[in-house]
Amino acid sequence: xxxxxxxxxxxxxxxxxxxxxxxxxxxxxxxxxxxxxxxxxxxxxxxxxxxxxxxxxxxxxxxxxxxxxxxxxxxxxxxxxxxxxxxxxxxxxxxxxxxxxxxxxxxxxxxxxxxxxxxxxxxxxxxxxxxxxxxxxxxxxxxxxxxxxxxxxxxxxxxxxxxxxxxxxxxxxxxxxxxxxxxxxxxxxxxxxxxxxxxxxxxxxxxxxxxxxxxxxxxxxxxxxxxxxxxxxxxxxxxxxxxxxxxxxxxxxxxxxxxxxxxxxxxxxxxxxxxxxxxxxxxxxxxxxxxx
Amino acid sequence: xxxxxxxxxxxxxxxxxxxxxxxxxxxxxxxxxxxxxxxxxxxxxxxxxxxxxxxxxxxxxxxxxxxxxxxxxxxxxxxxxxxxxxxxxxxxxxxxxxxxxxxxxxxxxxxxxxxxxxxxxxxxxxxxxxxxxxxxxxxxxxxxxxxxxxxxxxxxxxxxxxxxxxx
Numbered sequence: 001x002x003x004x005x006x007x008x009x010x011x012x013x014x015x016x017x018x019x020x021x022x023x024x025x026x027x028x029x030x031x032x033x034x035x036x037x038x039x040x041x042x043x044x045x046x047x048x049x050x051x052x053x054x055x056x057x058x059x060x061x062x063x064x065x066x067x068x069x070x071x072x073x074x075x076x077x078x079x080x081x082x083x084x085x086x087x088x089x090x091x092x093x094x095x096x097x098x099x100x101x102x103x104x105x106x107x108x109x110x111x112x113x114x115x116x117x118x119x120x121x122x123x124x125x126x127x128x129x130x131x132x133x134x135x136x137x138x139x140x141x142x143x144x145x146x147x148x149x150x151x152x153x154x155x156x157x158x159x160x161x162x163x164x165x166x167x168x169x170x171x172x173x174x175x176x177x178x179x180x181x182x183x184x185x186x187x188x189x190x191x192x193x194x195x196x197x198x199x200x201x202x203x204x205x206x207x208x209x210x211x212x213x214x215x216x217x218x219x220x221x222x223x224x225x226x227x228x229x230x231x232x233x234x235x236x237x238x239x240x241x242x243x244x245x246x247x248x249x250x251x252x253x254x255x256x257x258x259x260x261x262x263x264x265x266x267x268x269x270x271x272x273x274x275x276x277x278x279x280x281x282x283x284x285x286x287x288x289x290x291x292x
Numbered sequence: 293x294x295x296x297x298x299x300x301x302x303x304x305x306x307x308x309x310x311x312x313x314x315x316x317x318x319x320x321x322x323x324x325x326x327x328x329x330x331x332x333x334x335x336x337x338x339x340x341x342x343x344x345x346x347x348x349x350x351x352x353x354x355x356x357x358x359x360x361x362x363x364x365x366x367x368x369x370x371x372x373x374x375x376x377x378x379x380x381x382x383x384x385x386x387x388x389x390x391x392x393x394x395x396x397x398x399x400x401x402x403x404x405x406x407x408x409x410x411x412x413x414x415x416x417x418x419x420x421x422x423x424x425x426x427x428x429x430x431x432x433x434x435x436x437x438x439x440x441x442x443x444x445x446x447x448x449x450x451x452x453x454x455x456x457x458x459x
């Protein structure tokens with residue numbers, strides 16, 4: 001690890017000022033479960049490290065008056081699991097929390113950190129895109145909100161400017177009878193995904209699908225929000241057979257990048273089909289429970 | 293240099309350190325508690341697992357400064373008077389270790405599990421030690437050791453309750 005100057009601001013204002021001062025030479029430290037490893041390998045060598053661990057406001061999560069779920073960027077996976085805030089419409093978040101790394105890492109790793117890391121094989125980026133979350137960032141000029149669907153811009157790249165700090169994630173209130181789910185395939189549980197899928201399904205009275213979204217992770221350099229496949233489902237009576245057709249459409253739509261270690265594009269396309277089907281099926285079952 | 297003050301196994305340690313120092317190095321080099329091991333140094337193998345304010349963490353993947361004003365519990369804190377804790381005893385009796393390099397980490401994860409789930413199933417035990425790697429035992433003996441400890445701790449608790457009720 002190359003040497004750096006360490007800052008531990010006690011207020012968000014102070015953190016924002018530090019980032020404004022040091023900009024591209026500085027990195028924010030959240031849980032550090034990815035960043036520290038990158039620093040050990042000198043893939044990342046920030047000259048200034050701004051540790052947000054004292055900013056208690058960023059470690060809270062709650063449902064706000066408008067019914068949105070607000071999650072502070074420093075809320076750990078463990079705190080999220082313990083929060084009791086994750087109903088079936090947020091099932092995809094619960095599913096992802098079960099399969100991220102291991103207990104020790106879930107005690108430290110944060111939702112905000114994994115989004116800012118924007119690892120194409122990460123879990124949370126897919127979930128926030130599927131649930132159409134909004135990311136709130138601050139800098140010395142003020143606050144802005146970035147839709148999660150525009151947040152992930154490439155391999156380890158986000159829409160955040162170098163001096164911006166992600167402070168909150170907002171998950172919109174889901175319509176009644178909404179379910180979501182997350183599925184991933186890896187050689188060992190807790191590994192980075194080879195392919196993953198996050199699905200959200202809303203059903204109306206009579207069991208017709210009113211809204212559906214599917215996000216495929218690990219296929220390309222950032223979460224892939226499918227355009228064609230979910231359209232097969234919307235407006236129709238949901239059934240296991242129809243979901244199988246959606247999975248087939250996802251197979252057609254996604255062209256995963258091949259890699260030497262985990263397999264060919266064809267192999268990953270089959271994973272896209274299987275995981276799309278599984279995640280939609282679970283999301284649909286959760287939507288049917290109508291618990292929101 | 294930055295100033296750190298952290299409690300390890302109940303004892304306060306204060307020092308000026310390079311901010312790069314990992315918690316594991318602070319524990320091993322500064323506090324000279326060498327029970328916690330460096331295996332992979334990238335947060336995978338779990339040999340460096342300690343508790344930070346009651347939560348298990350991988351100390352090789354945490355800056356020492358993250359323990360500032362906090363309490364760390366290492367393997368040495370499990371047997372402060374030199375007598376093995378029931379959990380450690382059960383590892384001993386059930387052959388839950390061979391070379392022993394991973395054992396400190398497994399014991400911390402097992403301790404955390406039993407604190408939060410006193411009657412774990414074998415499946416739950418396997419889930420709880422998911423973040424720890426052992427290249428000797430094949431895990432079965434570790435699972436048996438933890439299951440035995442859960443049983444023993446339950447019995448001890450009952451006996452304590454019984455003794456209290458009797459007095």
